[in-house]
Amino acid sequence: MPNNEPIEFYFDFSSPYGYLAACQIDAVAERHAREVLWRPYLIGAAMKLSGRKPLVIQPMIADYTRTDLGRSARRAGVKLNLPDPFPVATVAACRAYYWLLDQEQEKAKSLAQALYLAYFVEGRNIGEPDVVLDVAGTAGVDPDALSDALQDPAVKERLKQVTDDAIARGIFGSPFFIVEGEPFWGNDRLPEVDEWLQTGGW
Amino acid sequence: MPNNEPIEFYFDFSSPYGYLAACQIDAVAERHAREVLWRPYLIGAAMKLSGRKPLVIQPMIADYTRTDLGRSARRAGVKLNLPDPFPVATVAACRAYYWLLDQEQEKAKSLAQALYLAYFVEGRNIGEPDVVLDVAGTAGVDPDALSDALQDPAVKERLKQVTDDAIARGIFGSPFFIVEGEPFWGNDRLPEVDEWLQTGGW
Numbered sequence: 001m002p003n004n005e006p007i008e009f010y011f012d013f014s015s016p017y018g019y020l021a022a023c024q025i026d027a028v029a030e031r032h033a034r035e036v037l038w039r040p041y042l043i044g045a046a047m048k049l050s051g052r053k054p055l056v057i058q059p060m061i062a063d064y065t066r067t068d069l070g071r072s073a074r075r076a077g078v079k080l081n082l083p084d085p086f087p088v089a090t091v092a093a094c095r096a097y098y099w100l101l102d103q104e105q106e107k108a109k110s111l112a113q114a115l116y117l118a119y120f121v122e123g124r125n126i127g128e129p130d131v132v133l134d135v136a137g138t139a140g141v142d143p144d145a146l147s148d149a150l151q152d153p154a155v156k157e158r159l160k161q162v163t164d165d166a167i168a169r170g171i172f173g174s175p176f177f178i179v180e181g182e183p184f185w186g187n188d189r190l191p192e193v194d195e196w197l198q199t200g201g202w
Numbered sequence: 203m204p205n206n207e208p209i210e211f212y213f214d215f216s217s218p219y220g221y222l223a224a225c226q227i228d229a230v231a232e233r234h235a236r237e238v239l240w241r242p243y244l245i246g247a248a249m250k251l252s253g254r255k256p257l258v259i260q261p262m263i264a265d266y267t268r269t270d271l272g273r274s275a276r277r278a279g280v281k282l283n284l285p286d287p288f289p290v291a292t293v294a295a296c297r298a299y300y301w302l303l304d305q306e307q308e309k310a311k312s313l314a315q316a317l318y319l320a321y322f323v324e325g326r327n328i329g330e331p332d333v334v335l336d337v338a339g340t341a342g343v344d345p346d347a348l349s350d351a352l353q354d355p356a357v358k359e360r361l362k363q364v365t366d367d368a369i370a371r372g373i374f375g376s377p378f379f380i381v382e383g384e385p386f387w388g389n390d391r392l393p394e395v396d397e398w399l400q401t402g403g404w
Contacts, residue, residue: 050262053253060252060374064385071384074404075394172262182273183266188390192277202276 003200006035007193008178010166012043013090013112014127015174016056016069016080017187019120022113023078024190025175032197038109040094041163046172054087072187079121088119088127091159092150096132098158099149100141107140114139205402208237209395210380212368214245215292215314216329217376218258218271218282219389221322224315225280226392227377234399240311242296243365248374256289274389281323290321290329293361294352298334300360301351302343309342316341 009025011018022038029036047053055065066082073080093115101108118124118135125131129150137143149155166176170183177184177193182201184193196202211227213220224240231238249255257267268284275282295317303310320326320337327333331352339345351357368378372385379386379395384403386395398404 046262050260051255052260052263058252058254060248060369060372061254063372064374064387067385068387071394071404167262170262170265172266183269185266185270186390188388188394191393192273192390202273 003180004034005180006037008037008039010039010041010171010174010176010178012087012174013040013093013115013119014087015043015054016082016120017072018174019080019116020069020072020076020078021175021177021187021190022116024076024187025177028190028194028197031194034197038097038112039162039166040090040097040112041166041171042090042094042159043172043174044089045163046167049167050172052172056082056086081121081123083119083123083125085125085127088125090127092129092132093126094159094162095150095155096136096141096146098162099146099152099155100136111136111139111141205382206236207382208239210239210241212241212243212373212376212378212380214289214376215242215295215317215321216289217245217256218284218322219274220376221282221318222271222274222278222280223377223379223389223392224318226278226389227379230392230396230399233396236399240299240314241364241368242292242299242314243368243373244292244296244361245374245376246291247365248369251369252374254374258284258288283323283325285321285325285327287327287329290327292329294331294334295328296361296364297352297357298338298343298348300364301348301354301357302338313338313341313343 007025007029009021011022025036056062069080069082097108097112100111114135115126115132118131119126126135133143133147136146173185175187177189179193179196182196209227209231211223213224227238258264271282271284299310299314302313316337317328317334320333321328328337335345335348338348375387377389379391381395381398384398
């Protein structure tokens, strides 16, 4: 019996490897007729627990990571400019996503993609709520309604719940995939995710 | 003009991903008629500078890493048992390697492979110099001569130099490959190393 379980795709809007995965995950999923559930969350909360810091601000690792990000982007055939400031708070971006998701699922994914492009290609600071509103406006979202939503306690609670659930499930990185119950951490695990879906695992 | 530059393979004897790479790197190199320079070093010195800790002792990440290591080993078709104690000091193992390397290059690689198997398959504590001597003896090395070498100031200095050089070159992880000047960090980068050698890079 074919398994049609969707792929869960956890990421942080401030994560360059999350951005690279966002550019590729849908193609992987389509090859295996799977849906992708895009789940932005606040990786900072997980990093507090795991003791990790973003790779591009760690001594020694920072230089390598810049090299690897450029190489990974070229390999994937996508643009990537490391933005400044980095990292930024992604609370507003995440809230906008979940508020929209409850209304229009496909539009929410388009917004997520637009936010990633704004940050990692255009260098806009998506940590600023005004930038999130502007990007959302360009994606066809009503900025006034979204502006209210960003302060809505129910929307705030929704994001908190997603992040708490992710941590409770042992999710700590970006990107982080759950495929048929199996966890995969990192953009570099996409070929394995592909192979896992193809073969049914090993 | 074909490039015949050897692949530099840096690793720590206490690193499970280094062990997985050690099981696979020669096959990758052979496909492209390249030599592999095996370069064990003391990753602890690099970790002090980069602020990193082994993945399998970090909160949250530990559980994932155990899953990923098992899955990566099955994918590579090799045995892997996470040893206890972990990690262990690998000074004696490294010194034995470099002492032997200056005499018999192929035998040194065999010793490195035997030490990895002793630790990650047989669960022997290669942090103990006596275990290193025993493994080396089984690999055809004179235990008395090696025992003296482990205390030889020139051998000690040799390992210190390798580790200092690695850090000066920005090497901080295990496994860590240098391929035609290009750095690759992680066992999961082996397919990229393969593709880099095939295509000449991107």
